[in-house]
Amino acid sequence: MVATWLEVLVGGFLLESVEGTGMPTDRLSRRTIVALSAVGVLSAAVGIFTRAGTDAIQRVLGQSVTLPRPATESDTSLEAAIANRRSRREYGDQSLGRDDLGQLLWAAQGITDRLRGHRAAPSAGALYPLELYVVVGDPGVEGVDTGVYRYRPRSHDLVQTSAEDVQAELRAAALDQDDVEDAAIDIVVCAVDERTTGKYGERGASRYVPMEAGHVGENVYLQAESRSLATVTIGAFEDERVRDLVGAPAAQRPLYVIPVGTRP
Numbered sequence: 001m002v003a004t005w006l007e008v009l010v011g012g013f014l015l016e017s018v019e020g021t022g023m024p025t026d027r028l029s030r031r032t033i034v035a036l037s038a039v040g041v042l043s044a045a046v047g048i049f050t051r052a053g054t055d056a057i058q059r060v061l062g063q064s065v066t067l068p069r070p071a072t073e074s075d076t077s078l079e080a081a082i083a084n085r086r087s088r089r090e091y092g093d094q095s096l097g098r099d100d101l102g103q104l105l106w107a108a109q110g111i112t113d114r115l116r117g118h119r120a121a122p123s124a125g126a127l128y129p130l131e132l133y134v135v136v137g138d139p140g141v142e143g144v145d146t147g148v149y150r151y152r153p154r155s156h157d158l159v160q161t162s163a164e165d166v167q168a169e170l171r172a173a174a175l176d177q178d179d180v181e182d183a184a185i186d187i188v189v190c191a192v193d194e195r196t197t198g199k200y201g202e203r204g205a206s207r208y209v210p211m212e213a214g215h216v217g218e219n220v221y222l223q224a225e226s227r228s229l230a231t232v233t234i235g236a237f238e239d240e241r242v243r244d245l246v247g248a249p250a251a252q253r254p255l256y257v258i259p260v261g262t263r264p
């Protein structure tokens with residue numbers, strides 16, 4: 001509770017950065033905490049109108065789900081993952097682990113360079129126009145309620161935006177493709193074109209942003225393969241319907257729906 005309010009105070013930003021370095025926050029000196037809080041109060045005042053501020057408010061209003069620290073090693077070689085990757089449209093009835101979910105989201109958009117904020121997938125101008133939503137359905141994820149969540153790369157966690165089970169409606173919006181409802185979860189990749197067009201103009205939206213969604217899709221495929229999960233990237237759906245179902249703002253356009261589940 002105290003930690004939550006402290007994070008609100010610092011605009012949901014500074015502590016996330018410190019935690020992300022792996023430094024235990026309980027070992028911070030009193031002076032450092034005072035300094036962080038002072039800067040934090042200032043940033044909260046400014047940040048109230050920014051994404052950091054919105055995140056902090058959402059953290060209080062919506063349920064946030066922490067995710068395990070991602071692994072950067074595994075027993076599967078990159079070559080084996082590429083060689084065996086397939087679009088898999090049939091899923092088992094077991095739920096995913098929270099570590100599976102964290103690993104998939106990290107592969108898609110996780111921060112891999114804390115200092116510069118760079119992510120697992122490349123981005124034109126490092127402007128990061130993509131937002132990830134997770135529709136948790138049935139069988140879902142162990143210990144995570146059904147509903148819709150937004151991934152926050154900086155804090156590597158999720159904030160719940162809806163407690164409604166929308167997986168059946170998402171299937172209908174994706175031209176009734178069964179795999180969307182059969183999977184444990186669906187990752188919905190949305191784009192905020194303006195983040196990229198501000199620098200690159202129309203080429204940013206017509207080329208760079210969809211290219212970036214492609215990078216995300218491949219990373220999810222390979223991470224799923226490495227964990228023996230099943231996934232497929234889906235591009236056939238009604239854009240507005242999908243956007244409404246995940247509760248994304250009008251300035252975002254969905255580019256991919258990515259069901260993921262265990263293998264049957």
Ligand SMILES: Cc1cc2nc3c(=O)[nH]c(=O)nc-3n(C[C@H](O)[C@H](O)[C@H](O)COP(=O)(O)O)c2cc1C
Binds near residue numbers: 085089177236
């Ligand atoms: C941009 C894009 C859109 C796709 N849309 C769909 C889709 O709507 N439904 C589907 O079942 N598969 C979809 N796929 C998956 C392809 O059907 C699949 O990649 C292709 O059949 C090759 O099989 P593989 O992925 O197993 O190599 C899509 C793939 C891409 C790259």
